[in-house]
Amino acid sequence: MSFWTVAAAVGFGALFVISAAIQPIGWKTRRWVKDRDPCSYFPTWTFFAPNPAVADVRVLWREQLFDGAPGPWREIAAPRAGFLRAIWNPTKRARKVVFDCRGRLKGARESDRGELFMLSVSYLLILHHVIRLPASPLVAARQFVLVESQGADHKDGPIEVLFVSPWHDLSGASRELEPARSKVPELVGPAA
């Protein structure tokens, strides 16, 4: 048996054994290996099991103007349906982040330390994105909610609010935005 055969047997054998050892969900080996796998080489093959995603998780946000008036709810990373996704579905990563965020929230609530959810990277990713969206100079703060909905949007399916963020002050962040990136139309000429 050659050196290369032995090396391949040892290397691939180790990769396979580690992969198999991290499949059971409750085992501590999974967390241990994942904490030491920064490039996410080792797979966890669960594929919608044991807890399948049976509802859409949506992120809605709104803003508050300096006069205290709240604006309408808007959505980021809205889910898209259609058979074209079989060929081209670039938004699936952003959707997965929203789902991951819901998982973090659930985990934080189950451990009875719900407030820690606001320190998780998935919460901060959504918050950072919401805060950095183009803003009018009149905006004082923004908040977002995580909502679970079921079925198509034009049907009256059940909706559950999972989490309501506090209002996040934009007084510093909004002023950093360049005017050119703001989508608020400028008033040109005399008002009618």
Next chain:
Amino acid sequence: MAPESVALWCALPLAAAVVLDSLELIAERRHLRDDGLFALPVLVTGRPRTLMRGPQAAPLRALFGYPTVLALPALQIVAAAVLAAAVAIRTPALEVAAGLGAIVIIVARGLLYLRNQFGLDGSNHMILAASTAIAVVLLVPDQGAQQIALYYLAGQLLLGYAASGIAKAFSPEWRSGSAIPEITSTISYGTPAVGAVLMRHRAVGLLLCWSVIAFECSAPLLLLAGTPGAVAIIAGGLAFHTGVAAIMGLNTFFWSFASAYPALLYLASQVDRLWQ
């Protein structure tokens, strides 16, 4: 069939998976910017040891910043083109280039996953496993090592099916037949019109759930039947992944899992020899 030929058959769907995945990432590049959903200033807080401290932190942050980070999916597209060229024009030099291309895919993906592990799924992991096996087969001039690399890829495929099948068998939603109707009722991972039909016909949902459980759990056992068993796994897998792509929109699974099927056939041919 020689292991190199098998690896090149694996390389073709792998190249499709890599190109599709990379183009989709580039298409949604706005989320890689500092105001996107994958904003680097936030992601570094989740990797303080790697991206905030030490001599590697500054160069990695420079590489992961926008738009430099787009070089990583672009490099993968070039590497996938080399893999496809090696399949079309069978020359030893191109086979070595394809092996190096597979390494480029592993490194570029590893760096992308180091930047951001959010939004990854099983297809991303299968791409890494297939690239690893193909790189070893095409670059290591030892038939024993090449065979083991192909066995590893086939093993990951069977492990993937078995692990997710067993997890489903333990799930009340899957056992009761409610999982597929409810998943397909979502917009994100389903097609609500299909979900509504399945909700009305619970028996069909039950049949579909148990078909998936039976297919995934039985895959490793089917291999014991050798090539006919592998053909059955591949037929079931192609039907399964086509349905997943069409109904759920998880399109890269089809190509990434298909990249392991030639390795499965190779392993099955070795099982055939055991029975002779």
